[in-house]
Amino acid sequence: MEYVVKAGDMVKHFRETRLSTLKPPQEFFDHRQLSRPKDLNEATSRLTYNSRNFSGNYLLIVLLLAIYALIMNPVLLIALGFLAGGFAAINKFAPEPLQVGNHVVTQKSLYTALFVIGLPLLWLASPVSTFFWLVGSSAILILGHACLMEPGLESEYQGVEGV
Incomplete structure (x- = not known):
C-alpha cells in the first residue's frame, strides 16, 4: 500500500512540475518565430x-x-507485456511453493521459466x-x-x- 501512495505522489509531482509547463500549440508551432541562427x-x-x-x-x-x-x-510490446505480466502473476498468485503432482513449484523456478521464455523473446524484439x-x-x-x-x-x- 505504501508503494501506491508513493506512486500517486510521484504522478502528482510530475503533473505539477512538468505538465504545468506545457505551452499551447499556437505558441509551440508558431512559424513566424522560425529562423536560422546566425552563429x-x-x-x-x-x-x-x-x-x-x-x-x-x-x-x-x-x-x-x-x-x-x-x-x-509489436514483438517488443508483447515481450514487455509478457515479462511484466509474468512478474505480476508470480507475485500475486504464487507467493508460496505449490505442489503439482510429485513436483514442488517455487517462485524461483517460475522466475527461471519466465526468464528462459521472456529474454529470448525480448532479444528478438531488438x-x-x-x-x-x-x-x-x-x-x-x-x-x-x-x-x-x-x-x-x-x-x-x-x-x-x-x-
Whole structure:
C-alpha cells in the first residue's frame, strides 16, 4: 500500500512540475518565430532558452515517440507485456511453493521459466535499436525545434526585476 501512495505522489509531482509547463500549440508551432541562427552562440542561447521554455512540450514529444515505437514494434510490446505480466502473476498468485503432482513449484523456478521464455523473446524484439531510434529521433526533433525557434519577447526581460 505504501508503494501506491508513493506512486500517486510521484504522478502528482510530475503533473505539477512538468505538465504545468506545457505551452499551447499556437505558441509551440508558431512559424513566424522560425529562423536560422546566425552563429553557434545564437544557436546555443536559443537551445538553452527553448529547452527551459518548452520542456513540457519536449517531454510530450518523447512520450509520443515512445508510444509510436512500441506500437510499431509489436514483438517488443508483447515481450514487455509478457515479462511484466509474468512478474505480476508470480507475485500475486504464487507467493508460496505449490505442489503439482510429485513436483514442488517455487517462485524461483517460475522466475527461471519466465526468464528462459521472456529474454529470448525480448532479444528478438531488438529493444536496443528501438531505444537508439527513440533517442535519435527525439534529439533531431527537439534540437531542431529549439535551435530554429526564436526566443519570445519575455526572454529579453528575464534579468529585469520590477522596480
